[in-house]
Amino acid sequence: MTTHQIELAGVNKYYGAYHALRDINLKIRKGSFVALVGPSGCGKSTLLRSLAGLETISAGDLVIAGARMNGVPPRKRDLAMVFQSYALYPHMTVEENLTYSLRMRGVGKAEARRKAEEVAATTGLSNLLGRYPRELSGGQRQRVAMSRAIIRNPKAFLFDEPLSNLDAALRVHMRKEIRALHDRLGATSVYVTHDQIEAMTMADHVVVMRQGVIEQQGAPLELYDRPANQFVAGFIGSPAMNFVPARAGADGQSLVLDLDPPQTLQSPKPVAAGRALTVGIRPEHLQLSGEADAALRLPVGSVESTGAATYVTTATQPELVIVLNSRVTIRPGETLPLHFDPSHLHLFDKETQVRLA
């Protein structure tokens, strides 16, 4: 008995000549919450739809709960899906929407009704059961879509950007609610989003995709701390990581940053002399320091303050962003003395953009 609820091995998908998914290998543990994240067109939705059976995979194996599912139609996969547009049946009431999948499986009328009321009670839809989708607000529709998924006990929940049509405040609230629901039901969930914050805050396991390839997968903080390549490093974290072209010094211990003006740093690990690199540092890891222990001295370009934090953009080429979690008075033109923990420095090969081990 495997503990993996969903397993993908060597999955490929072609649309004609277009290679939409390339050699996808992914194992999803029973009870885990997995987020598929990446820019639009990266293949995350295609992957989700392949799980659901809405797309057929061109090569590879898809196993759900121990059974190979490659050619199995969606209705026999026993998965529930929440669509971005919610896909509520407009000609059915909320109750009919909720019980549709039960009725398809031959559940009796009374039983279906009882279950609908039960689910509606937990999602706060009890007094809306007789309404039609067009009579509901955006948030209510979202709840109906969620309830429709949880009313049966599927092998896994699939979410396709379910929060993207909600306003910012409601989105933050629903994030927590979906995760709480997942924990309460002990479900297995696959969640597609383009918003890395959603992925980081909700998931146990984050899969970052680009152009049909899984760039990296792992626990959220692992992706934050040790991004496997420059793409993941830039995608995870907000504001995005600063990248500076650099070259290893002759001694193999120092890094010469190709900033204007150039700066020299102590390398966190030995590097072959003269090797071309890209150095990455997150905006929140740069801190103000005294003149004496400054690792970097950077001219200030512009300053924006949100009250809680101060965003400094440097007058260097390329520009660097610094987030200071204190209210400081900084003016453009000043030179800022900065320091950072060397373990927060990320080194990538200039050509392959892969992290140096």
Place this chain on the structure above:
Amino acid sequence: MSFALRDKVMLLVAVLLAAIYLFPLYWMYVTAIKTGSAMFASPPSFWPSDPQWGIYGFVWESRNVGRYLWNSLVIASGAVSLIVVLGTGCAYVLARYRNVWVDIGLFLILMLQVLPASLMITPIFVGFSQLGLLDYPRFAVILSIAAKSMPFFVVLVRATFMSVPMELEEAALVDGNSRFGAFFHIVLPLARNGILVSAILIFMQAFGEFVYSKSMIQAIEYQPASVGLNSFMGPNTNEWNNIMAYAAMYVTPILAIFVLLQRRIVSGLTSGALK
């Protein structure tokens, strides 16, 4: 000029334009109830002074209008049923996919839509007579009309299906339905109005069809109302009041449907043909 006044003036002009445009229709109804001498009076009277309502009963009886209309109804219903049964699925598939094959299919269908009936009737007539189909003339006409009008129906209904979000069908599939079930439970109910309006449009066209019926139906007892009207109008007829009464009985049902469903018909028509 105040807005209210401008609106009133515009409305007045619009009503006037509509009245001019619809004058031929009015003239039909007025002529129908004129007496023989009033009809040929000079100057003609634009308001019937001595309405002859009895003319309708007379024409109905003498021209056997009931039988003609029944044949029109049979032919139109047959053609519409065939078109709806075959065309709906075709429109659905053409709406659901976007690829080269769909483009080719659409192109061919658009091309078929434009073939004039009066040019296609020659090969159809010869072919049908060789196949012996002309022994069932109404059926032969139904088949021909179905082939002629199906492309238009497919174009209109395809636009309707495109407005049904694909995700609804996918949700139904994930919820445990087959393609059959999702099509009949989810997609069809949502496209019902569009299909209905398109079917009504096709019905009205088929109800007035002339070329195929005229060419293929020799037996008078199977001829539709259009052919009946044609044979009523000899070259030197002077029974114009009777002819107009016949025409009025023929078009009034269609006009009634049109006025009732005007808004839907107009929007259905415009969504498919352009844009």
Place this chain on the structure above:
Amino acid sequence: MRKLLLSVSDGRGFDIGLVSVPLAFLFAMAGLPLIYNIVMSFQEVDMFSLGTFARPFVGFKNYITLFSLPETWPILRNTAVFVIASIAGQFTIGFALALFFWTGFPGSSWLRGLFLVSWVMPGLVVGAIWNWILSGDFGVLNYILREVGLVSGNIFWRSDPDFSLWAVVIANIWLGISFNMILLSVGLSAISQDLYEAAELDGANVVQRFFTITLPMMRSTIGAIIALGLIFTLQQFDLFAAITAGGPNNSSNVAQYWAWDMSFRQYDFAQGATISVIMIVFVMIASVVYVRSTRHEVRG
């Protein structure tokens, strides 16, 4: 077998099943006749060989005979006049009405929709009504023209060779105005109001706005409508049957009526097929123009 069933209930088989039957039907009922038409135009067809497929092929003889007939060129000329005059009339009046209703006032869309009744009426009925309106001695049109002072004597619309074609053109314009107007209205309402406001701020007056905003923005719509008008005009048959029957002496005959007349009045099916082939080529060209001007719809 099970696999096939599964494909029909859950996969591509469902779509293929839905689309193949109608396409087969259309091919049998429209594609095959089209081919058969071309074949017949190269054959000798008479009443005796009508029932057999084995008819002698005669090469281009039918085409050569056709173009040596004295009425051929006048009829083709009539067809061109009929098409051009009909489209010009329908389009101009339709556009004027569309612009008028586009200004918007209470009831405008309902009244505009009312114009479409002409489109749903059977062509034979429209023809019958116009036949009566255009009647020489007792026609109401002649009466109105006399009263207005445009003519002094009655015009014998249907029996005067100088006017017979125009009788059908008038009826056809009346029939086509509504369709032109509705489609042009759709095109007009698709133009963003912002553009007009911007042009007004830039100092353009009503006429300038029409020529610099409306017309350029309507270009593809106008192209599609004119192509559609061409297609519908070439399909027009019922009005000829109901008003002039092509007469007198072919003065109002057009190709699409002539083709039918050859086959079903003179029983010369080969000539009927030959005329049909030539006309279908013209219609096809028009429809390619139409498809091209609406290809953003086809291509998505």
